[in-house]
Amino acid sequence: MMLSSCDKHVSTADLQSIGITSYLVKPVRETQLHSELVKLVSGARQQKSVQNSALSPYGQPATQIRETLDARARTDHIILVAEDFALNQDVVRLMLEGTEYTPLFVGNGKEAVETFIAEPDKFSAILMDISMPVMDGYEAAEKIHEHLVYNNLPKVPIIALTGHALKHDREKCLESHMDDYLTKPVKQDELIGVLEHWISGQSILQQA
Numbered sequence: 001m002m003l004s005s006c007d008k009h010v011s012t013a014d015l016q017s018i019g020i021t022s023y024l025v026k027p028v029r030e031t032q033l034h035s036e037l038v039k040l041v042s043g044a045r046q047q048k049s050v051q052n053s054a055l056s057p058y059g060q061p062a063t064q065i066r067e068t069l070d071a072r073a074r075t076d077h078i079i080l081v082a083e084d085f086a087l088n089q090d091v092v093r094l095m096l097e098g099t100e101y102t103p104l105f106v107g108n109g110k111e112a113v114e115t116f117i118a119e120p121d122k123f124s125a126i127l128m129d130i131s132m133p134v135m136d137g138y139e140a141a142e143k144i145h146e147h148l149v150y151n152n153l154p155k156v157p158i159i160a161l162t163g164h165a166l167k168h169d170r171e172k173c174l175e176s177h178m179d180d181y182l183t184k185p186v187k188q189d190e191l192i193g194v195l196e197h198w199i200s201g202q203s204i205l206q207q208a
Contacts, residue, residue, distance in 0.1 A: 079096070079101050082126070083105060085129075089103075091186070103127075107133075108132045109137055109139055110135040121154075125198055127159050128158050130160055130161065137160060139176075141173075144158065159178065160182070161182055161184060162183060163184045
C-alpha cells in the first residue's frame with residue numbers, strides 16, 4: 001500500500017508493476033485506511049487459497065487431504081493479543097482467521113496482565129504491543145514473567161509488536177523478558193511463522 005500527498009492520477013498498472021496494490025492520497029481517513037487494509041489482507045488470503053487448491057491424483061484438493069490427515073493432531077491455540085488500536089486488532093484477526101491460532105484481544109498492558117494471570121494455562125503465546133495506555137508492553141511483559149517465575153509455571157512466549165527495528169529496541173525487549181518481536185506493519189507469513197516457531201519451542205530472537 002502506498003500513501004502519497006500527490007493527488008494526481010496514477011496508473012494502476014504502473015503501480016502494480018512495482019508491487020504496489022493499493023494507493024491512498026493523504027490525508028487518509030481512518031475508515032478509508034481500515035477498508036483498504038481489510039481488502040489487502042482478504043485478497044492475500046484468497047490468492048493463497050487459490051494457489052493451494054490444486055487437485056490431488058484422487059480428485060480431491062491437496063490442502064483438503066492434508067487438513068484431514070492433520071485434523072486429529074491439530075489443536076487450536078489461544079493467543080493473547082495486547083493492542084490498543086482497533087485497526088491493528090482487525091488486521092491481526094484477519095491474518096489469523098482460518099488458522100489454528102485464535103486471538104483474544106485486550107486494550108492495554110494492565111488488561112493483558114490481569115487476563116493472563118486469571119488463566120495462565122489458557123494461552124499458547126502472547127502478542128504484546130509496546131506502546132499502550134495505562135501500562136506499556138515492557139512493564140506488562142515483566143509482570144507476566146514475574147508471575148510465571150513466582151508460581152513456578154511453564155514459560156509462555158511473549159512476542160513484541162513494535163514500530164521500531166533498531167538493535168536497542170531488540171535488547172530492551174529481551175531485558176523485559178520478551179522472547180521475540182515483530183516490526184509493524186506485520187506481514188501474515190511473519191506472524192504465522194513466529195507463532196509456529198515459538199509454540200513449537202524454537203527460539204528466533206536469541207539466535208539473531
